[in-house]
Amino acid sequence: MKSKICPRCGSHNVEWIIPQVWSRWVCYNCDYTGPIIEADSNLEEEIIKNWKLNKDEIMAQAEEDRKKILDGTFCDDEKDVEVLSEEELEKKLKELGI
Numbered sequence: 001m002k003s004k005i006c007p008r009c010g011s012h013n014v015e016w017i018i019p020q021v022w023s024r025w026v027c028y029n030c031d032y033t034g035p036i037i038e039a040d041s042n043l044e045e046e047i048i049k050n051w052k053l054n055k056d057e058i059m060a061q062a063e064e065d066r067k068k069i070l071d072g073t074f075c076d077d078e079k080d081v082e083v084l085s086e087e088e089l090e091k092k093l094k095e096l097g098i
Contacts, residue, residue, distance in 0.1 A: 005039050008032040010047035
């Protein structure tokens with residue numbers, strides 16, 4: 001049987017925090033915020049084992065990513081980022097029917 005768990009630490013102590021956004025969950029064990037996963041007991045055990053072995057590294061990477069998001073440098077390769085003017089954005093949204 002599958003259950004909802006945190007993809008970072010494997011905890012079941014997760015809660016849906018924004019009903020309007022299905023992917024916004026919080027883990028009260030490791031402070032992860034984002035989509036959760038449904039996992040069987042084997043995958044859950046793997047995640048928990050990885051968490052126990054690599055917790056410090058995982059949390060350091062999460063903190064580094066958080067800082068990059070806050071200062072706007074999260075994307076490592078600027079070629080992946082398409083900068084649009086307001087007019088170009090409106091045109092793309094209209095093409096998508098949004």
